[in-house]
Structures are given as structure tokens and as C-alpha cells.
Amino acid sequence: MIYYLCFVLFLIGLYGVTCKKNVVKIILGLWIMEYSVNLFLILLGYRKNGIAPILKKGDDIVEFAQKAVDPLPQAMVLTSIVIGLGVLALMVTVAIRLYQRYGTFDITEMKKLKG
Amino acid sequence: MIEIIIGILLTFMIIGSIICLETKDLLSAIIAIVPVGYFSGIIFLLLGAPDIAITQMVVEVLSLIILIRATIRRDLTTIEEERDFFGLITTFAFIFVFFIFAMEALRYLPPFGSPAFTLNQNAPSNRYLLNGLKETGAANIVNSVILDYRGYDTLGEATILFTSILGALAILRVYARKRKKNE
Numbered sequence: 001m002i003y004y005l006c007f008v009l010f011l012i013g014l015y016g017v018t019c020k021k022n023v024v025k026i027i028l029g030l031w032i033m034e035y036s037v038n039l040f041l042i043l044l045g046y047r048k049n050g051i052a053p054i055l056k057k058g059d060d061i062v063e064f065a066q067k068a069v070d071p072l073p074q075a076m077v078l079t080s081i082v083i084g085l086g087v088l089a090l091m092v093t094v095a096i097r098l099y100q101r102y103g104t105f106d107i108t109e110m111k112k113l114k115g
Numbered sequence: 116m117i118e119i120i121i122g123i124l125l126t127f128m129i130i131g132s133i134i135c136l137e138t139k140d141l142l143s144a145i146i147a148i149v150p151v152g153y154f155s156g157i158i159f160l161l162l163g164a165p166d167i168a169i170t171q172m173v174v175e176v177l178s179l180i181i182l183i184r185a186t187i188r189r190d191l192t193t194i195e196e197e198r199d200f201f202g203l204i205t206t207f208a209f210i211f212v213f214f215i216f217a218m219e220a221l222r223y224l225p226p227f228g229s230p231a232f233t234l235n236q237n238a239p240s241n242r243y244l245l246n247g248l249k250e251t252g253a254a255n256i257v258n259s260v261i262l263d264y265r266g267y268d269t270l271g272e273a274t275i276l277f278t279s280i281l282g283a284l285a286i287l288r289v290y291a292r293k294r295k296k297n298e
Contacts, residue, residue, distance in 0.1 A: 002118060003221050005125040009132060011210055016136040018206045024141050024185060028148055031178070032132045035155050039125075042162050045240075048228035052163040053256040055248055065244040068256070069163040070230050072240045075260040078167055079272045085174050085181075086279035092185045093283040105141075 002043060009036035023095045023105045027088070034084045038077045045070030118227065121158055128154045141186045149179055166257050 013036060016029025050069035055061070095105065102110050128151045135147040152175040159168040225231050232238035243260055253259035261269055 002121055002125065002227055003224065004218075005122060005129065007214070007217055007221065009125065009129055011214060012129060012132050012136065014210060014213070015206070016132075018209075019203060020136065022141070024182070025136060025144065027182075027185075028135055028144060031148065032135070032151065035128070035151060038167075039155050039158060042159060042164055042167065043121075043227065044224070045230050045232075046162045046228060047230055047233065050163050052165055053244065054165075055254040055256070061245060061248065065241060068244055070232050070240045071243055071247075071256040071260050072232075074164045074167055074257045075265065076268070077164075078170055078257070078261060079268055081167065081170050081174050083272055083275050085177060086276045088178055089181050090279045090282050090286075092181050093286045095185050097286050 003040070006036050006040045006043065009039075021106050021108055023098060023107060026107075027091050027095060030091070031084075031088060034080075038080055038084075041073045041077050041080075045073040117161060121161060124154050124158050124161075142183070145179070145182045145186060148182075149175060152178070164257075166255070 010033055013029045013031075013033035016032065017026050020026055020029065047067070047069050049067075051064075051067050053068040053071040053074070055064060098110065099105060102112075104110075131147055131151040131154070135144050135151065138144045138147060152171060156168045156171040156175070159165075159171060225234070232240040235241075243256055243264060247256045247259040248254060251259040251263040253263070
């Protein structure tokens with residue numbers, strides 16, 4: 001059930017990317033898609049009544065391994081969030097450059113290919 | 116219980132993203148996307164991932180600053196949304212077909228609450244959980260995965276960040292262009 005809600009969030013982002021004319025709205029649609037994908041990966045690694053994969057003093061390791069949630073998707077998503085920030089900065093830079101050249105954010109107005 | 120709470124939070128995220136995409140004013144749209152990120156941070160906390168929740172909060176603030184830089188002091192921030200009817204219908208048909216296929220694919224996933232690494236004893240996550248403290252000396256298993264077992268991934272992440280900032284600087288600079296015009 002939660003997976004479907006997460007996928008609906010992804011589809012809203014897809015709608016923003018394909019149907020919007022404003023460059024900033026397209027960037028926001030990509031950003032929403034990234035949220036949903038990160039959330040989906042973390043949801044896949046959740047164990048029922050799981051605890052965070054951080055050892056406390058005096059914990060039994062075998063018992064801890066029976067209870068902790070999956071640490072591998074968490075590490076990968078941590079990487080993915082930071083990469084998303086870099087990609088966002090690059091996209092915003094391109095949007096600012098397009099605004100300087102054409103004076104608008106509307107993608108249907110950007111017809112001149114000549115630099 | 117936790118499924119209901121996460122479902123409610125995800126519904127709020129969906130409402131927030133629809134508001135963000137449908138408002139006319141760009142500044143309101145950007146401010147409307149920030150709660151979506153904070154709700155996802157709360158969900159990360161509920162799912163036992165405090166590291167990601169902290170990172171998500173920090174990245175949210177930074178992305179707000181970057182996105183506001185794109186829209187502040189621009190004259191024309193609202194655009195009339197008039198797309199041709201045929202294109203809109205095609206897009207919705209494509210999204211619907213995508214949804215049908217994904218419905219079929221999501222049925223094959225393990226149910227929520229029983230992840231795949233519990234079914235297989237030889238999965239790498241089990242090894243990280245059992246031997247992480249002994250082999251790397253880090254009490255936080257996520258840190259031991261990032262910085263020790265999969266250190267090359269983190270190196271690649273740093274490379275991508277460096278490249279994207281370099282690309283942003285290369286796109287934004289104006290000096291080389293000006294010199295060419297003067298000649």
C-alpha cells in the first residue's frame with residue numbers, strides 16, 4: 001500500500017517534468033521524483049519493529065543483527081541525496097543562463113539555437 | 116500502526132507536491148516544496164534512519180537557497196500554462212500505461228516490513244551487521260558501510276559533486292565570452 005503511494009508521488013513528479021512549460025517547474029518535478037525514489041529505497045529496507053543500525057554499549061551483536069534495519073540502502077541513499085544536491089545546483093545554473101539569454105523561463109519561447 | 120502514520124505523511128507529501136506544481140507564482144511553488152522534503156525527513160526518522168534524516172534536513176535548506184537564487188529578482192515569474200490538448204492527452208495516456216505496468220511489477224516485491232536481506236543468510240547486509248564493529252571499529256554500521264566497505268562509492272560521490280560545481284562555474288562565467296566580443 002505504501003509502495004503505491006510512493007509511486008503516485010513519482011508519477012506526480014513525472015507529470016511536472018512532461019507537462020509544465022516553466023523551466024523551474026520542470027526542475028521541481030525532477031526534485032519530487034528524487035524524493036520518492038529515495039523514500040522507496042528506504043522503505044524496502046525496513047524491518048518490522050526494527051531499530052536504527054547503531055550499536056550501543058553492551059549490545060549483543062547477534063541479537064542486534066536480528067533486529068536492525070538494512071544499513072546498505074541507507075548508505076546508498078545518503079550518497080544519492082548529496083549527488084541530488086549537486087545535480088540541482090547544475091540545473092539551476094542552466095536555468096539562470098537560459099533566463100539571461102531569452103528573458104523568460106518559458107520553454108516554448110526558446111526557439112533560437114544560434115548563440 | 117507505523118504503516119498508517121507513514122501513509123498519512125505520504126499523503127501530505129503528495130498534496131504538497133501537487134500544490135507546488137500547480138501554483139502560478141514561482142516563489143510560492145519553491146516554498147511549497149520544502150515541507151515535502153521535511154515530511155520525507157520525518158518518515159526517514161520513523162523508519163530507523165537518523166543519518167539520512169539529518170542529511171535530508173541540511174540538503175533541504177541548501178536546496179531552498181539555491182532555488183530561490185534562481186527566481187529572486189526575475190521580472191516574469193508567472194507563466195500562463197496553456198499547452199496544446201493533444202500533447203496533454205498523450206502524456207496522461209503514457210503515465211497511465213506506466214502506472215499499470217508498475218502495479219504489476221510492485222506485486223513481486225517482498226511485503227513492507229520483511230526486507231529481502233532477511234530471507235537470504237548470505238546477503239551482504241547480514242555480514243555488515245554482524246562483523247561491522249569487529250572489522251571497522253565503527254559503532255554506526257551505516258558509517259562503516261559508507262567509509263570502509265564501499266569507500267569507492269563515496270569517492271565517486273565526491274567526484275560528482277566536484278564536477279557539478281565545476282560545470283556550474285563554467286556555465287555561469289562571463290569573462291571568456293566578453294573578451295571574444297571585444298576583439
